[in-house]
Amino acid sequence: MDGSKPADEGRASAKAAPPDAAARRIDDIALHETPGHLLRRAQQRAVDLFVQAVGDRGLRPPQFALLLAAYQNPDANQSELVRLTGIDRSTAADMITRLAGRGLIRRARTEADGRANRLSVTARGVEALEAAADRVDRAQESIVAPIPAGQRAQFLRNLARIADLPDAPAGAREKTGKTRKGS
Numbered sequence: 569m570d571g572s573k574p575a576d577e578g579r580a581s582a583k584a585a586p587p588d589a590a591a592r593r594i595d596d597i598a599l600h601e602t603p604g605h606l607l608r609r610a611q612q613r614a615v616d617l618f619v620q621a622v623g624d625r626g627l628r629p630p631q632f633a634l635l636l637a638a639y640q641n642p643d644a645n646q647s648e649l650v651r652l653t654g655i656d657r658s659t660a661a662d663m664i665t666r667l668a669g670r671g672l673i674r675r676a677r678t679e680a681d682g683r684a685n686r687l688s689v690t691a692r693g694v695e696a697l698e699a700a701a702d703r704v705d706r707a708q709e710s711i712v713a714p715i716p717a718g719q720r721a722q723f724l725r726n727l728a729r730i731a732d733l734p735d736a737p738a739g740a741r742e743k744t745g746k747t748r749k750g751s
Contacts, residue, residue, distance in 0.1 A: 603730075607730070613711070614629070614707075614711045615628075615629055617707045617710045617711055618632075618704070618707040618711075620707070621703040621704065621706045621707035621710065622700050622703045622704060622707065623703070626699075626700055626703070627696060627697075627700055630653070630655055630659070630663065631663060631667065632697070632700060632704060633653045633655070634649060634653055634655060634660060634663055634664070634667070635667060635672060635673065635689060635693055635696065635697055636697060637649050637652040637653050638673055638687045638688065638689050638693075639689040639693070639694065639697055642688060643686045643687070643688060644686070644687055645678065645684045645685060645686055645687065646660060646661065646664060646684070646685055646687065647684070649664075649687065654731070664685075664687065667693070670692075671690055671692045671693075672689065672690060672692055672693035672696055673687055673688070673689055673690060673693055674687070674688050674689075674690050675687055676688070712724075
């Protein structure tokens with residue numbers, strides 16, 4: 569033989585070779601420091617705290633948000649509730665159907681546009697919101713509990729910026745002296 573390696577042997581050794589020691593871009597990513605990952609984990613924690621506070625049979629965060637938005641915006645249509653809650657249109661439609669089936673919300677065709685529904689919370693829906701309100705407050709307090717009290721307002725403003733929400737309407741926080749409520 570001439571001392572050269574067969575072609576197949578060279579390829580096999582290249583496949584088995586350990587990765588080179590050169591740094592890769594993925595070596596510099598600290599998952600526990602990435603905003604998207606932290607926000608997803610924080611959302612999971614927020615939902616867990618909400619469900620623990622409200623109970624397994626209570627309203628879920630998006631249901632509470634949709635029902636509360638409908639209550640606070642009487643005769644809003646589905647598109648307005650989608651805008652207010654950030655829940656996507658098809659999910660909101662399914663939720664409205666289920667909430668209506670449970671007797672918590674009522675749909676009525678608008679006179680201006682026969683295709684659009686005006687939504688209103690029924691007496692039973694108001695009862696469900698009121699029954700959950702104190703527990704939702706406790707859940708919201710639990711969510712921000714790890715943040716020092718003096719930093720919570722700024723934290724919530726920053727979350728609203730990330731969520732690309734407009735500033736709260738004038739007087740929204742001053743009415744109760746508390747932070748935003750909901751999911």
